[in-house]
Amino acid sequence: MRPTSLDCYIYLRKSRSDIEEEKKALSEGYTYDVLERHRSQLLDLAKNEEHNIIDIYEEVVSGEYLIDRPQIQRVLKLVEQGHCDAVLVMDLDRLGRGDMFDMGSIYRAFQYSDTLIITPTEVIDPSTDGAELLFGVKSILGREELKSITKRMQRGRHASAKEGKSISKKPPYGYLRDENLKLYPDPKTAWVIKHIFNRVIEGAGRQQIAQELDSMGVVPPMGEGLWCPSTISSMIKNEAYIGNIVWQKTKYTKRGGKYQQERLPREQWKISENAHEPLIPEEFFKRANESYSGRWRPPTKESSELSNPLAGVLVCKLCNRAIRRFPRKNRPNASLRCTYPGCKGKQKGTTFDLVEETIIDALKQTTNQYELKDDTDNNHYENTINIKEQAIKKYNSELKETKEQRNKLHDFLEKGIYDVDTFKERNQVLSRRIKKIEDQLDQIEQEIEEEKIHQKQKREVIPRLKSVLDAYRQTEEIREKNRLLKTVLEKVTYFRDPSWTNQGQFEIKLHLRIK
Template sequence: MSLKVAIYARVSTTRDAQKDSIDNQIAYAMDLITRNGWTVAGTYIDNGISGLKVKNRAQMQRLLADAKKKKFDAVIAKSVSRLGRNLVENLQTADIIVSSGARLILPEDNYDSVTSQSKFNFNIRALLAEEDSATFSRRIKLGRQGSAKRGKYQASLPAYGYRRDENGNLVPDEVTAPTVQSIFHWYLHDGWGMQKISNFLTEHGYPTPRTVSNAGNQGTVWQQSSIKCILTNVTYTGTLCQHREEVRSHMSKERVKVPEDKQIIFENAHPALISKEDFKAVQDLMKSKGNSHSNGQESLFAHLMLCPDCGHGMTYRKDRLKKQNGAYVCCGYVKRGKAFCSSHVIGYGTLLTAVKDDLKELIGSNVRLDRLFDAVKGNVGLKQSALIKELNKLNKQQEQLEKNVQGLITLFSNQALTLEQFNAQNQRNQAEQHTLAKRKAELESVIETQKDTEEQFRAFQKKIALFAQLDIDDEQVLKQLLHQVIEKIEVHQDGSIKIHYSIAHPQDQDMSELLQGA
């Protein structure tokens, strides 16, 4: 019986030599398959993805899932290093494939799980693949440190206000350097806060850092965080402070802070935009302003308040509506003014009374809770039906894509397609398969979540029943109740509120409307 073979190929970056290109790996496997009279059951290609973590490789995960489903009899990868560069994960990958009844063939490493007498050769190759990755990582790290010691700027993008010259050195950018100098002047000498600075820059059309760097999610709005990043960047004094963080392990990629005495400092590395004296004065001023305080009233509704018009949260202001012990105001209005959003102001006293009254009514009304659950269950059922219908459609599309791959392989085997034509069409199929797999995972997650709706609701009922025995006029009890049973509280422009109870995920249900109609 002809062996049904799956081909796995992977390249990480341009680091991979031409001999390990996707085209070369597929051709290598196809030659072996053709010579033995086997058939191709599918191709699995991870293009431009590191071999350190299986979880980051969609096609490897699909290969392992299909192995468990017995979709093929064997797997061919050119070498152990193409399977991956993590010793433990390579051993696990091989074990999953072989324990599923499939044969693992790595021709370049002269390994075949059926004919090889032991796994010693595989283990050695897997160890060498990981060590090669570690050595490469160390070389890059030492190279960057050496460049940093010579005063070379290591970041991928120059700091806002600078550009790189033909030698890669930082020089002031004629357009954005004056903006940096103005930001420091406004903050230090004119007493402007970060929000006022960001508002001014936005209103007058100054290009944002993300626009200048040509980032994917560009915008015209300056964020307060961007102002803080500029005000705290020592690069503007002409000093390069590099190697402030390093990767603890090339396997985990976890970054850790480097002690100050181990950081690489290079003075006068490039022209300064800000004097060292002004920079230090700004840091001292920021530190003194940072010693602000809040109070318990703010924390009672913290992270629950939301403006439904602009989507921003709401902030507590002690100086607003003092007779009500302060008020909550839209953060979008506070930060960007009335041209962006209205205040949506609501007094703390009014809000507290409205929320407590609604909770007391909910706690004391079993009829209301039962009617709410009927509404939730019915709505979920309708949504779930639509999701299952879409999922079935995606499954059919995925089956058709797999047939397309088989057709391509047949044409390639019969020399009706060149390797370049095969690879181009196969890459399009792989991209579509990746998109379908991602959407399927999303749908399956939502469907599974919705199956738990009844259990979620019963848990919600238990919480309500528990608090029915307690005094919600006690602020600590109320605070606990708020954050356990409320998803969010929306405050409309006219001051009315809508409470969204956390029975299910917010994208599934508008709990407030259901409650009001119950």
């Protein structure tokens, strides 16, 4: 199946036979413009397959080699920089019929940037073995020449990175990339990145976050399957989300015929700061990474008997580390306290039973508050959805009308109402308008989806809280109590000032998994 709706350049070039045919037509008393004919055919192709024509490049000079043809040089440079999805040509040999060096340069430009070559009869994907054979460059270009070309491309990539441009094969999840290789937030996925960082700051682990995203129906970066904990880890460490472009983090050394990768220290990284709009404030980024690196597993081995139902739930308000439970000899009640040296003299413990009872009472109060708010929230939800659905109808109507206007441009060009320059100008204006409308539609649809997920979660809050409270009272199993609390609580922060003398005088704050 042929691809559709791609951003494309059109490249036109006369062959020697075309020039001879034009001369013959002229000698017989009529004109025959090959480029005009080819342009019309490729524009019809673009119209039928709904491609967006970014620009049209016509080679007005004849030349066997790339160095003699400035327009193909411009096209290849734009292709290498990733400015388009495909190039439309009448035939593959229109791109070049020079020596193997030229053909190798053309092939690599399209291969490295994953750009398609589309003709009226075929679609060539340079990443396939067949395309490599078609270009005839397999095992022909010398290793040193290939290395030289690769180095030049790397220098170009590094120069682009210094300018704050994204040089990765794909933009980071949560971002899109414009024609200048600058990143900007993706309306469909930017909220996911913010959600991940918030959850990490709240104390959630990567496995837990991955499972939550799967349960919410969020599609992972690969486009299919399930979220991987390692993906969450890499996102938390990715400085692109605070507006930085980072490159040269690794070095490759060839040893024994194989390349070995070595991670460089941060001092040797190349960083372009404030390169694009950040999704996460720098302070959030630091807090998330501190929380992530500071996470530790439950304070008991799988083979050990859990003795604290608050394990992995209760944390110190000052250091965010676990509050530990300590049995006391000759006393019926265990104590709780933070063992981090930095909190010594700033925080003191209290009786375990008092804290446990306070947490259960706080969950009861939370349940009552949700029951009181339920009716009001339902009315707000219905009004919000109705407003957004009306906006979608409006934008869909605008989108249909604008696409129809863009389709008419081809008719105006064919009838001579527009010349090529006017066509290109109007096409670019309408394409930008279509892109803007589509982005607005995507954003509103994402907001509706988020609102529905949020409403669903809220509807589940009350029965879940009641179920946990009932089950907690009925069971004596410590591990089961711990599991129940973790189904509704991310964590509970604890603080008790050293000057407070009453055992029951302390502060706790619940951080619910369900909002």
